[in-house]
Amino acid sequence: MTADAMRLVFAANWKMHLGPSDTRAFMRAFLTHYARRPDRRVIFFPPALSLTTLVDALRDRPDIEPGVQNIHWEDKGAFTGESSAPMARDAGAKVVLVGHSERRHVFGETDDETAKKMAAAVRAGLVPMLCVGEKIEEREAGQTQAVVVRQLRAGTSVIEPHAIAGILVAYEPVWAIGTGKTATPEDASATHQVIRHELTVLVGDKAAAIPILYGGSVNQGNAQALLAAAEVNGLLVGGASLDPEGWSTIVRT
Numbered sequence: 001m002t003a004d005a006m007r008l009v010f011a012a013n014w015k016m017h018l019g020p021s022d023t024r025a026f027m028r029a030f031l032t033h034y035a036r037r038p039d040r041r042v043i044f045f046p047p048a049l050s051l052t053t054l055v056d057a058l059r060d061r062p063d064i065e066p067g068v069q070n071i072h073w074e075d076k077g078a079f080t081g082e083s084s085a086p087m088a089r090d091a092g093a094k095v096v097l098v099g100h101s102e103r104r105h106v107f108g109e110t111d112d113e114t115a116k117k118m119a120a121a122v123r124a125g126l127v128p129m130l131c132v133g134e135k136i137e138e139r140e141a142g143q144t145q146a147v148v149v150r151q152l153r154a155g156t157s158v159i160e161p162h163a164i165a166g167i168l169v170a171y172e173p174v175w176a177i178g179t180g181k182t183a184t185p186e187d188a189s190a191t192h193q194v195i196r197h198e199l200t201v202l203v204g205d206k207a208a209a210i211p212i213l214y215g216g217s218v219n220q221g222n223a224q225a226l227l228a229a230a231e232v233n234g235l236l237v238g239g240a241s242l243d244p245e246g247w248s249t250i251v252r253t
């Protein structure tokens with residue numbers, strides 16, 4: 001296992017919150033609460049319009065990685081309203097969320113589109129964080145593992161094994177996102193073990209170094225227990241990442 005894989009990953013998904021002015025204020029506060037730690041990897045996914053403000057605020061903190069929440073799979077073209085991976089890279093992003101449940105289930109993104117976005121990210125030199133997770137009806141039908149494995153296989157289907165070895169994966173049960181309901185550490189761990197197994201099938205020993213994050217209503221009260229679960233290497237957090245002090249408390253968990 002590499003030194004990187006030993007670091008816990010804390011990723012903030014701001015969704016459609018915090019424009020440039022709020023981003024500037026947030027980072028001013030957050031950076032006073034969070035000093036660099038070698039055992040932590042911290043990533044922010046601001047709205048696209050706030051990315052350059054975030055990058056600017058992190059000029060003296062190269063330990064924190066700026067990201068974007070979405071990219072188009074083409075590098076350029078007539079796609080009004082979209083941003084491409086090379087543009088995100090040019091603006092300072094290092095990481096990109098791919099296949100977040102809101103992209104899949106609010107905007108109708110398919111497995112095939114997710115795969116093309118993974119390829120676009122890798123082409124542009126962005127690290128993709130592939131999000132997978134089952135809907136409540138799929139969970140109740142006992143399909144959690146099948147859904148997660150299908151999404152993982154689809155998302156990695158068009159990138160080379162060496163690129164797969166460089167991704168991050170986030171397990172986010174759809175029913176837990178923004179609902180206040182969290183998977184138990186045991187349930188999260190069981191699914192993370194399935195993901196780890198599938199990654200091992202894809203890239204062998206290198207799978208051990210791929211961080212698998214849990215996401216879904218993580219907060220200050222449950223972060224520690226989730227992080228203590230086997231195969232949980234970090235957290236992807238929406239609502240609880242919007243307050244700089246609260247988020248810094250979670251990152252220091």
Ligand code: PEP
Nearest residue numbers: 177178215216217238239
């Ligand atoms: C998310 O947006 O990825 C997420 C996990 O949101 P929340 O923490 O609000 O459930």
